[in-house]
Amino acid sequence: MVDMDPKIIDHVLSTTRSVRLRLDFERPVDPQLILDCIDIAEQAPTGGNIGSRRWTVITDSRQKERIADLYLKTAGNWMIHARERLAGTGHPNEKMFNSAAFLAENLAKSPAIVVPSIIGIHDNSGRPGLFDSVIQSAWSFCLALRARGLGTAWTTAILAESDELKSVLGLPSATTEIAMFPVAWTKGTDFKAVSRTPSREITYFNTYGLTFENGPDIPFSFLNGPGMAVEVDVAARREDAWSLMSDINFGGKFSSEFVGADWDEGFTGPEIGATFTGRNRNEHLGDWTAKCVIDVYDEGWLFGWCTGDISFPGARWRYELIDLGGSIRIRHRVILGPGESGLTRIIAEKPEIESKIIKKRLLSLGQSMQMVLDGMKDQLEG
Numbered sequence: 001m002v003d004m005d006p007k008i009i010d011h012v013l014s015t016t017r018s019v020r021l022r023l024d025f026e027r028p029v030d031p032q033l034i035l036d037c038i039d040i041a042e043q044a045p046t047g048g049n050i051g052s053r054r055w056t057v058i059t060d061s062r063q064k065e066r067i068a069d070l071y072l073k074t075a076g077n078w079m080i081h082a083r084e085r086l087a088g089t090g091h092p093n094e095k096m097f098n099s100a101a102f103l104a105e106n107l108a109k110s111p112a113i114v115v116p117s118i119i120g121i122h123d124n125s126g127r128p129g130l131f132d133s134v135i136q137s138a139w140s141f142c143l144a145l146r147a148r149g150l151g152t153a154w155t156t157a158i159l160a161e162s163d164e165l166k167s168v169l170g171l172p173s174a175t176t177e178i179a180m181f182p183v184a185w186t187k188g189t190d191f192k193a194v195s196r197t198p199s200r201e202i203t204y205f206n207t208y209g210l211t212f213e214n215g216p217d218i219p220f221s222f223l224n225g226p227g228m229a230v231e232v233d234v235a236a237r238r239e240d241a242w243s244l245m246s247d248i249n250f251g252g253k254f255s256s257e258f259v260g261a262d263w264d265e266g267f268t269g270p271e272i273g274a275t276f277t278g279r280n281r282n283e284h285l286g287d288w289t290a291k292c293v294i295d296v297y298d299e300g301w302l303f304g305w306c307t308g309d310i311s312f313p314g315a316r317w318r319y320e321l322i323d324l325g326g327s328i329r330i331r332h333r334v335i336l337g338p339g340e341s342g343l344t345r346i347i348a349e350k351p352e353i354e355s356k357i358i359k360k361r362l363l364s365l366g367q368s369m370q371m372v373l374d375g376m377k378d379q380l381e382g
């Protein structure tokens with residue numbers, strides 16, 4: 001039996017990066033190594049257990065040049081332009097375009113270019129498992145390369161010119177290409193894991209949107225730090241969304257539960273520690289106000305507050321703006337507890353249905369939160 005060391009496997013899984021600047025174009029790659037990686041990749045699951053994946057490995061210089069020209073035409077030239085436009089701006093995508101443009105300029109130098117494909121057309125024609133039988137295999141290929149000191153970048157831009165790509169490679173018309181991988185040895189192997197959203201924030205238990213800071217127990221309890229997340233994609237500029245949010249009353253414009261808010265006396269500007277009073281209305285809970293204090297703040301990106309004591313909050317609320325490159329995503333979250341709130345008082349009255357009370361409250365909050373996001377979207381896009 002082979003000893004499986006999760007540490008090594010997890011390392012490969014979390015450090016298989018898009019390698020472009022560090023591809024070694026000088027060092028030849030033995031085709032057998034690529035075939036070995038394809039053998040590994042072919043172990044991936046396949047719908048109906050039907051082997052329909054086909055791999056094209058391009059090593060001929062003339063063929064590589066034709067592919068590189070096509071890549072420039074589909075997106076490469078645009079990437080080069082984007083690199084020039086973003087150079088020195090500190091834009092979140094500056095580094096990525098620097099690397100993407102480099103690949104576009106040098107693709108033909110790759111020792112090999114690999115195009116995984118699948119027999120069949122991905123046209124929603126009733127075989128949903130077909131397309132889904134190649135993605136996981138292509139990713140296994142990337143991991144197998146990484147495990148051997150080789151590298152690649154998952155690229156798809158060239159697929160926009162599928163007919164021309166097919167004609168260069170001689171692919172049958174009833175075949176779907178999935179990606180294009182430049183393959184080379186990497187300069188060094190010390191790639192790092194990157195920062196991604198923690199699983200607890202994007203994993204929902206039993207119902208979409210329900211998050212937990214720990215556990216959750218079954219049935220879940222208030223001590224699990226239950227929360228709700230809603231989001232909306234908006235065709236607008238981040239600056240405009242931020243400016244809409246700079247009015248502390250904005251939630252009240254769009255929701256029936258969050259009626260409004262007023263900065264407390266002495267307010268000098270939105271910053272951590274600034275306090276305001278939120279006004280709320282709910283058909284079951286009546287009217288109430290909540291003392292709020294800003295507990296996270298990142299100008300232009302993140303705005304959050306908690307109710308009650310900052311070190312033992314009754315609830316934590318967050319608005320986050322995410323750049324999607326041309327549009328934005330607004331993500332709105334609430335995390336209940338650990339301190340007291342109206343909810344803890346209701347739970348204290350009927351502890352035997354704690355889980356039910358929490359879920360009902362979170363779903364109702366989620367509806368109000370979604371109303372605010374939908375209202376923001378309407379206003380920003382309108």
Ligand SMILES: Cc1cc2nc3c(=O)[nH]c(=O)nc-3n(C[C@H](O)[C@H](O)[C@H](O)COP(=O)(O)O)c2cc1C
Nearest residue numbers: 016017018019096100103153154155156157158194
């Ligand atoms: C579906 C998909 C398509 C992509 N297409 C391209 C592409 O055409 N060209 C390119 O240079 N990178 C492409 N990438 C790579 C991403 O730009 C890359 O994943 C991103 O820069 C993050 O880097 P990381 O993979 O190292 O985390 C693609 C990635 C995915 C998942």
